[in-house]
Amino acid sequence: MTEITPQLVADHGLTPDEYQKILDLIGRTPTLTELGIFSAMWNEHCSYKSSKKWLRTLPTDGPQVIQGPGENAGVVDIGDGLAVVFKMESHNHPSFIEPYQGAATGVGGILRDVFTMGARPVAALNALRFGSPDHEKTRHLVAGVVSGIGGYGNSFGVPTVGGEVNFHPRYNGNILVNAMAVGIARADEIFYAKATGVGNPVVYLGSKTGRDGVGGATMASAEFDDRIEEKRPTVQVGDPFSEKLLLEACLELMASDSVIAIQDMGAAGLTCSAVEMGAKGDLGVALDLGKVPCREDGMTAYEMMLSESQERMLMVLKPDKRVEAEAIFTKWGLDFAVVGETTDTLRFVVDHGGQTVANLPIKELGDEAPEYDRPFTEPPVREALAAEDVEAPDALDDALLKILGAPDMCSRRWVWEQYDHIIQGNTLVRPGGDAAVIRIDGTEKALALTVDVTPRYCEADPFEGGKQAVAEACRNLWATGATPLAITDNLNFGNPERPDIMGQFVAAVRGVGEASRVLSAPVVSGNVSLYNETNGQAILPTPAIGAVGLIKDVAAHATIAFKDNSDAILVIGAPPTGHLGQSIYLREILGREDGPPPPVDLDAEKRAGAFVADLIQRGRVNACHDVSDGGLVVALAEMAIAGDVGAICELPDDGLPPHAALFGEDQARYVVTTPPVRVDSIIARAEADGLFAAWLGTVGGERLTVEGHLSISVARLRETHERWFPAYMAGSGSE
Amino acid sequence: MKAVIVQFPGTNRERDIAHAIEVAAGAAPQFVWHAETSLPACDLIVLPGGFSYGDYLRVGAIAAHAPIMADIVKKANDGVAVLGVCNGFQILTEIGLLPGVLMRNADMTFVCRDVHLRVETTDSVFTRAYRRRQVITVPVAHHDGNYFADETTLDALEADNRVAFRYCDTNGAIDPASNPNGSQRAIAGILGENRNVLGMMPHPENLIEMALGGTDGLGLFEGLAQAAA
Numbered sequence: 001m002t003e004i005t006p007q008l009v010a011d012h013g014l015t016p017d018e019y020q021k022i023l024d025l026i027g028r029t030p031t032l033t034e035l036g037i038f039s040a041m042w043n044e045h046c047s048y049k050s051s052k053k054w055l056r057t058l059p060t061d062g063p064q065v066i067q068g069p070g071e072n073a074g075v076v077d078i079g080d081g082l083a084v085v086f087k088m089e090s091h092n093h094p095s096f097i098e099p100y101q102g103a104a105t106g107v108g109g110i111l112r113d114v115f116t117m118g119a120r121p122v123a124a125l126n127a128l129r130f131g132s133p134d135h136e137k138t139r140h141l142v143a144g145v146v147s148g149i150g151g152y153g154n155s156f157g158v159p160t161v162g163g164e165v166n167f168h169p170r171y172n173g174n175i176l177v178n179a180m181a182v183g184i185a186r187a188d189e190i191f192y193a194k195a196t197g198v199g200n201p202v203v204y205l206g207s208k209t210g211r212d213g214v215g216g217a218t219m220a221s222a223e224f225d226d227r228i229e230e231k232r233p234t235v236q237v238g239d240p241f242s243e244k245l246l247l248e249a250c251l252e253l254m255a256s257d258s259v260i261a262i263q264d265m266g267a268a269g270l271t272c273s274a275v276e277m278g279a280k281g282d283l284g285v286a287l288d289l290g291k292v293p294c295r296e297d298g299m300t301a302y303e304m305m306l307s308e309s310q311e312r313m314l315m316v317l318k319p320d321k322r323v324e325a326e327a328i329f330t331k332w333g334l335d336f337a338v339v340g341e342t343t344d345t346l347r348f349v350v351d352h353g354g355q356t357v358a359n360l361p362i363k364e365l366g367d368e369a370p371e372y373d374r375p376f377t378e379p380p381v382r383e384a385l386a387a388e389d390v391e392a393p394d395a396l397d398d399a400l401l402k403i404l405g406a407p408d409m410c411s412r413r414w415v416w417e418q419y420d421h422i423i424q425g426n427t428l429v430r431p432g433g434d435a436a437v438i439r440i441d442g443t444e445k446a447l448a449l450t451v452d453v454t455p456r457y458c459e460a461d462p463f464e465g466g467k468q469a470v471a472e473a474c475r476n477l478w479a480t481g482a483t484p485l486a487i488t489d490n491l492n493f494g495n496p497e498r499p500d501i502m503g504q505f506v507a508a509v510r511g512v513g514e515a516s517r518v519l520s521a522p523v524v525s526g527n528v529s530l531y532n533e534t535n536g537q538a539i540l541p542t543p544a545i546g547a548v549g550l551i552k553d554v555a556a557h558a559t560i561a562f563k564d565n566s567d568a569i570l571v572i573g574a575p576p577t578g579h580l581g582q583s584i585y586l587r588e589i590l591g592r593e594d595g596p597p598p599p600v601d602l603d604a605e606k607r608a609g610a611f612v613a614d615l616i617q618r619g620r621v622n623a624c625h626d627v628s629d630g631g632l633v634v635a636l637a638e639m640a641i642a643g644d645v646g647a648i649c650e651l652p653d654d655g656l657p658p659h660a661a662l663f664g665e666d667q668a669r670y671v672v673t674t675p676p677v678r679v680d681s682i683i684a685r686a687e688a689d690g691l692f693a694a695w696l697g698t699v700g701g702e703r704l705t706v707e708g709h710l711s712i713s714v715a716r717l718r719e720t721h722e723r724w725f726p727a728y729m730a731g732s733g734s735e
Numbered sequence: 736m737k738a739v740i741v742q743f744p745g746t747n748r749e750r751d752i753a754h755a756i757e758v759a760a761g762a763a764p765q766f767v768w769h770a771e772t773s774l775p776a777c778d779l780i781v782l783p784g785g786f787s788y789g790d791y792l793r794v795g796a797i798a799a800h801a802p803i804m805a806d807i808v809k810k811a812n813d814g815v816a817v818l819g820v821c822n823g824f825q826i827l828t829e830i831g832l833l834p835g836v837l838m839r840n841a842d843m844t845f846v847c848r849d850v851h852l853r854v855e856t857t858d859s860v861f862t863r864a865y866r867r868r869q870v871i872t873v874p875v876a877h878h879d880g881n882y883f884a885d886e887t888t889l890d891a892l893e894a895d896n897r898v899a900f901r902y903c904d905t906n907g908a909i910d911p912a913s914n915p916n917g918s919q920r921a922i923a924g925i926l927g928e929n930r931n932v933l934g935m936m937p938h939p940e941n942l943i944e945m946a947l948g949g950t951d952g953l954g955l956f957e958g959l960a961q962a963a964a
Binding site for chain 1 (some may be wrong): 744747750791938946
């Protein structure tokens with residue numbers, strides 16, 4: 001038997017204190033398999049030991065919430081007897097090591113989380129952060145991640161409808177790949193992980209178990225260093241074909257009223273899924289590994305318990321449905337094996353080759369995981385940056401073109417054209433707008449979907465940045481005419497054992513929580529990814545927010561494209577202050593990343609969002625776009641490009657320097673277009689709601705003109721906007 | 736019209752095309768599993784898009800050996816209309832109902848976008864509802880849509896008026912910039928010798944209503960429904 005040495009314990013990512021806790025809990029030295037099981041259950045990725053204390057502060061309730069955090073995905077009521085099921089999850093470390101498979105299995109994992117709950121996936125989104133474009137690995141990583149996401153989702157048959165791509169040197173050694181999946185289920189037919197009944201069969205479904213991914217979750221809970229290439233064997237390999245079969249087989253099985261509990265095998269595979277099903281149901285679980293379908297000969301118990309082979313599920317079945325269930329899986333060509341049963345012992349017992357290789361208290365494996373109240377320091381406050389202290393550009397039109405063509409601001413067409421975003425025939429608003437909109441089959445409703453965060457804001461002020469991420473996500477929903485339902489959060493940070501990083505985390509969670517509360521968008525699912533550092537350099541704090549909104553009347557939604565000539569253009573929302581701290585203008589034109597981010601007035605966000613969504617729902621506007629990165633003029637340019645029609649605008653006489661008025665990133669603002677006859681009433685109503693509203697100009701012509709400041713043809717705007725990404729990926733672009 | 740949609744493991748656009756057929760013909764198609772050995776009597780057999788058997792081997796290669804295939808070939812030879820879209824087109828070339836092969840896209844990446852197609856012939860049940868030289872907008876979504884055949888085959892296809900659709904610009908002009916995958920002679924879809932088999936890479940089923948951005952795809956299904964009426 002393997003001797004458990006301090007080095008072996010350390011190699012499993014367990015501290016001496018944590019190992020002592022194991023000894024106290026079981027009263028003896030663990031076997032190697034047991035050590036592996038503890039390592040799998042108690043690592044940061046699975047146990048949330050550094051973050052749990054703060055996650056509890058997030059609002060998770062609301063009348064619409066059917067299931068909040070703690071299950072495979074969140075579940076929210078959307079009426080008509082239906083529910084939307086969604087979650088976002090990171091696959092950062094694997095994607096840096098092996099971008100195609102890392103990203104592909106990230107998509108596979110999150111899709112499984114959604115259909116495990118009985119939902120058919122109807123949309124996928126993602127949030128991607130890469131290093132500087134001139135870093136030697138970036139192009140390779142972008143190409144691999146994008147094709148991995150497409151390769152999995154396209155084959156599986158889910159439309160990938162939205163997302164984000166950013167570049168920043170702080171992601172050079174640690175990219176972020178956050179994948180979100182959204183599904184639709186009958187509200188009264190949701191499936192959970194909680195096992196019930198003693199002596200019920202525990203059934204293994206899906207692909208066979210191999211040695212891939214052994215220890216992946218532990219790897220994801222450690223910092224990177226230069227030896228990272230050696231970790232390649234911990235990355236799993238995805239098989240979207242098997243996943244598609246697994247989806248169809250699971251949904252067919254669920255419809256047959258056979259399933260008591262179901263859990264997908266994700267991080268730490270068989271271990272996590274079996275322990276969670278038992279622990280949630282206050283039951284023990286006994287497994288016989290000899291019955292597990294294996295891809296390779298001679299696998300040890302340790303390897304089987306820690307394998308992260310993909311496209312696998314564990315279920316507790318009704319005993320009398322076993323034959324029926326097996327027939328369904330045989331039809332789909334998938335493995336089906338009874339590998340154990342539920343017990344009343346509250347023990348997790350694993351037998352292999354006639355020996356008991358693990359016998360552990362099941363509740364304690366989950367509930368007694370270490371929890372840390374890590375010390376943290378409050379993030380430093382950035383000094384204010386007055387608009388007058390920010391230089392004007394030499395020429396405003398050159399500045400706009402430079403911004404529209406910048407790596408972080410240019411069109412992402414090169415990315416989303418590699419994703420099948422139209423399959424299933426419900427994509428009403430395709431990628432490239434504020435939020436994607438997909439129709440819900442059999443109803444008059446639609447869902448608006450988006451993923452947002454502005455990491456440079458979070459770096460400068462994690463609290464305001466956390467608020468802003470939620471506010472911008474909700475704004476993107478309102479801008480399509482939707483009402484926010486709920487959010488999922490994917491909190492990506494550095495090493496929580498460093499007080500400054502922990503301080504970022506705490507402040508960002510407070511910000512996310514406050515915005516979520518005020519905007520009535522509870523957090524129903526999520527994921528925390530810590531230790532995103534390489535050689536001591538942490539990523540920008542990146543609390544990505546995936547948001548889902550409901551459009552009650554599918555016919556009444558808005559897109560960003562300018563439409564009818566002679567439509568009036570209005571800006572509505574919070575009054576402009578010309579905030580340039582942490583703006584795109586500051587970074588792209590002046591090469592500075594200083595000042596505080598724009599403050600977020602959540603009350604104004606809520607009023608402005610509700611006002612604009614109401615206008616859209618009542619058919620009063622022809623186009624709508626929120627004002628975000630790059631400010632007002634970038635919003636106007638994007639609307640012109642999307643509609644292939646120009647506009648003539650004037651800046652309101654508000655005393656702001658023109659570059660602050662055009663490029664300032666004040667929050668809670670929207671540009672809308674409407675027939676001229678409606679202008680006065682809309683402005684009057686907005687003012688009555690305590691909002692700022694001003695006429696900006698008129699849609700029409702082939703140029704975007706801001707009188708006295710700039711005039712550029714729409715063709716040139718488009719050409720500039722579309723150029724960078726394909727040129728860069730072809731290796732010929734400016735880096 | 737009685738339509739049958741063949742499902743392989745890995746097929747993923749069967750619901751999309753079933754919906755389009757139902758909208759155009761007013762009757763829901765019947766699904767048939769790949770492991771069956773015979774099809775019911777029908778007016779139209781559809782091989783839908785997807786990644787049959789994962790397409791881990793050459794695309795469509797394994798599907799060509801599915802148990803249901805022999806009856807599809809027989810019915811095609813008996814004159815039943817057979818429509819293969821995307822993966823279905825790839826399968827039709829693998830079983831020899833259509834000539835040529837679909838290779839990986841010229842730029843090696845998956846492509847999903849609306850493209851313009853020029854209707855090259857109206858002499859088929861699939862294209863009868865369009866006008867000759869009409870330019871229609873239909874999306875593509877594929878990784879392997881680069882049509883290749885030898886020059887003799889291509890010449891024969893053209894001589895027999897069997898090129899159904901070509902990629903073109905908004906005005907119907909054929910140019911490399913409008914060709915999303917590098918297909919020879921900008922070929923997007925071809926007919927079999929008896930004109931009752933059509934294989935095409937674009938997805939007419941995904942653009943059949945204004946809410947989704949256009950209705951140009953509907954004509955194909957309406958033409959089929961009219962022909963069967």
